[in-house]
Amino acid sequence: MWKRFIFKNELSEELSPIVKESWIRSNKRKVDPFQPYGHIKKIEMKRYKSLIDWALPLMEGLYSIVKGSGFLVILCNEKGQLLKSIGDPDTLEKAAQIGFVEGADWSEQTMGTNAIGTSIVIDQPVQIVAEEHYSQICQSWTCSAAPIHDSKGCIIGVLNVSGPYEKVHPHTLGMVVSAVKAIEYQLKLNEKTEKNIMMQRFLEATTNNMKESILIIDTEGNIIKANDQLKKILCLDQSSLEEKNINEIFTNKSIVSNSPVYLQNKELHLKVKPSRNIHHVMVDKIPIYKDQHWIGSMIMLKEIEKVRQFVNHLSGNQAKITFDDIIGQHPYFIQKVKEAKLSAATESNVLILGESGTGKDMFAQAIHNESKRKSRPFIAINCAGIPRDLLGSELFGYVDGAFTGAKKGGSAGKFELADGGTLFLDEIGEMSLEMQVLLLRVIQEKEVVRIGGHKVIPVNVRIIAATNKNLRDEVKKGSFREDLFFRLNVMPITLPPLRERKEDIPLLTHHFIEKLSKKLHKPFPEIMPDFLQVLTQYDWPGNIRELQNILERTLNRSTESSLTAKDLPEEVFQMFSGQKKEEKLLHRDDIKKQSIIQALRLFNGNITKAAKHLGISRSTFYRQMKKFNIPYS
Secondary structure, three states: OHHHHHHHOOOOOOOOHHHHHHHHHHHHOOOOOOOOOOEEOOOOHHHHHHHHHHHHHHHHHHHHHHOOOOOEEEEEEOOOEEEEEEEOHHHHHHHHHOOOOOOEEOOHHHHOOOHHHHHHHHOOOEEEEHHHOOOHHHOOEEEEEEEEEOOOOOEEEEEEEEEEHHHOOHHHHHHHHHHHHHHHHHHHHHHHHHHHHHHHHHHHHHHHHOOOEEEEEEOOOEEEEEOHHHHHHHOOOHHHOOOOEHHHOEOOHHHHOOOOOOEEEEEEEEEEOOOOOEEEEEEEEEEEEEOOEEEEEEEEEEEHHHHHHHHHHHOOOOOOOOHHHOOOOOHHHHHHHHHHHHHHOOOOOEEEEOOOOOOHHHHHHHHHHHOOOOOOOEEEEEOOOOOHHHHHHHHHOEOOOOOOOOOOOOEOOHHHHOOOOEEEEEOHHHOOHHHHHHHHHHHHHOEEEOEOOOOEEEOOOEEEEEEOOOHHHHHHHOOOOHHHHHHHOOEEEEOOOHHHOHHHHHHHHHHHHHHHHHHOOOOOOEEOHHHHHHHHHOOOOOHHHHHHHHHHHHHHHOOOOEEOHHHOOHHHHOOOOOOOOOOOOOOHHHHHHHHHHHHHHHOOOOHHHHHHHHOOOHHHHHHHHHHOOOOOO
């Protein structure tokens, strides 16, 4: 049948379908049936080390059955290349004569029909005997081969048993298939083990990189796992935790309880037995179940200080202003900035005095951002903006059930939230005397007790207070405690009103208009001299805050590319310096006349330069001079 197909291309119906189809494929691929030996190709053995290691014991088991019978046990890769051969020395030598050695390519594409290559093509076990082989050099052999699959079903190799054709036996293929199943089982088991190890490494890496401290215990309280963060904050090494019972580490009942207790955001002062330290933490305890049976619990601990830092960050309790944001060139103002920078270098309390709108809150933020506490919270509270009855709970916090309407679980006060940072008490002069007593105690003792509670909570807070009142006068009146005044007045800074630093008005105006233009999505306008002149003549009772308000209102209403005096609201034309309230508003023409006179004086009568300075043409300048009867000098 083989000869008729090779020489006449005739196929016998007696051939098995597997052999018949393989011969047809081999013929189409123009495989040489008379090739004298197999083709040896380079092979990267390191790539197949794992497969060889797992298959070798089973190959040796197979060989022990066929030893001395002239059979070989062979492992190939997914391409049909020989990786490992085990057999009797004379049989190995006979196989070497036809190139049936490690590295040889015994794929169907290269050698035609054979058990190794054909089993790969059809992806099933196959036995090829004698002249069923397409290549003549293989026809003295009987070969039984089965493909080896990975967990995904992909072929990763072939196990083959070859021997003299006259010793063919159907049970040989059965032995090969059984060995392959054992190899596949071992590979899956190994892969599962490797996955478990990898998942364990991933879990260890995940838990060790979490900011929270993690502790896993069984139902008896035995510690199964503790991450690095827990060991770090508790100052314990691994040997101090793992394989010990939680009762040996902590004293808190809610933590050591051997029951499926569920805790969420429970605030605790955690007592650690080995170090005798107490840690202020937030605790989550989550029961772990398998098939509805409780098998243990996971405990997560978060340092309360870090929790508050995170909350402060989300809630915007951070200072945004620095000294670079504070604008001014007046010598007196520059002196105040220097004083503020000096106070930032200390830990002493600061008292900022000044009229409303002079920038006391900006100075407070800048001092914080220049201090060693800049990375910690900056909490601001307006003592005048909170009802007296509520100010205490805002400052000092309260416990659960302290009063009607109190939040369940209680609430931390501003002192606790500002721990490690700065507490800015604005309008301190409005604080009631009874509240002043409580504040004084916290400043002196550096500890706070929540309203309705008894637990003493240490706090490390720097106080910056501000007021528009004269606190010395308030002390004399008896409305402000003298001892609290001295506690606060360590580093006093008195900010000047805007009317005392009018030289800074043009600078502030340019700065605010630049910011407002961006905010309002408008082009930066040209600022005319008469515009600035009106602003500098106004007394600004609302100080910088009023200036910002006027500029934003003016810019919103303006439709021109420049800002002149006529764009300003009427209220800024009223003169306050030395004038009575009943005086009339300054007329705009008077402003224009004064602008022209000052420009002529500034440039010694040079009309070209004076007109350019005011941003008008020479002809307009001449008309204005004639209109206001200004003589030529």
